[in-house]
Amino acid sequence: MPRRRRLRRIVSPPGFKGYRPYGSAGDVSGSVELLYEEYEALKLADYNHLNHFEASKHMGVSRATFARIYESARRKIAQALVESKEIRTVYGNAFLDKDWYVCNDCYVRFTLPHRNRNRHCPMCKSEKLELVNRKNI
Numbered sequence: 862m863p864r865r866r867r868l869r870r871i872v873s874p875p876g877f878k879g880y881r882p883y884g885s886a887g888d889v890s891g892s893v894e895l896l897y898e899e900y901e902a903l904k905l906a907d908y909n910h911l912n913h914f915e916a917s918k919h920m921g922v923s924r925a926t927f928a929r930i931y932e933s934a935r936r937k938i939a940q941a942l943v944e945s946k947e948i949r950t951v952y953g954n955a956f957l958d959k960d961w962y963v964c965n966d967c968y969v970r971f972t973l974p975h976r977n978r979n980r981h982c983p984m985c986k987s988e989k990l991e992l993v994n995r996k997n998i
């Protein structure tokens with residue numbers, strides 16, 4: 862029996878849906894999918910400057926698993942840069958501590974208390990919100 866994948870805890874989702882190259886000689890040729898946990902691994906190691914052991918604790922995974930996620934993230938980013946591909950963020954095996962929403966009008970991402978019935982965007986007051994967290998985990 863294959864082992865069920867353990868979820869990787871991330872503090873906040875990426876603040877964007879993707880990146881697209883501009884000014885390249887050829888057309889943008891396809892995309893790579895960067896998982897939320899890969900984004901988190903890059904952020905913890907290369908932006909927050911945590912060592913792999915500290916970063917693995919933050920994400921609730923072993924150091925070896927963290928190293929695999931991090932390596933995968935770097936390869937995807939390198940491929941996107943070299944081959945002029947879009948980077949699209951996808952949920953993957955992430956686990957978010959809070960409910961995160963994205964506003965479909967102004968694209969801001971934010972959290973709301975679970976029992977907040979009057980849901981609207983804190984920036985533009987739009988009610989076109991989308992839950993970022995994957996359902997049915």
Ligand SMILES: [Zn+2]
Pocket residue numbers: 964965966967968969982983984985986987
């Ligand atoms: Zn908004």
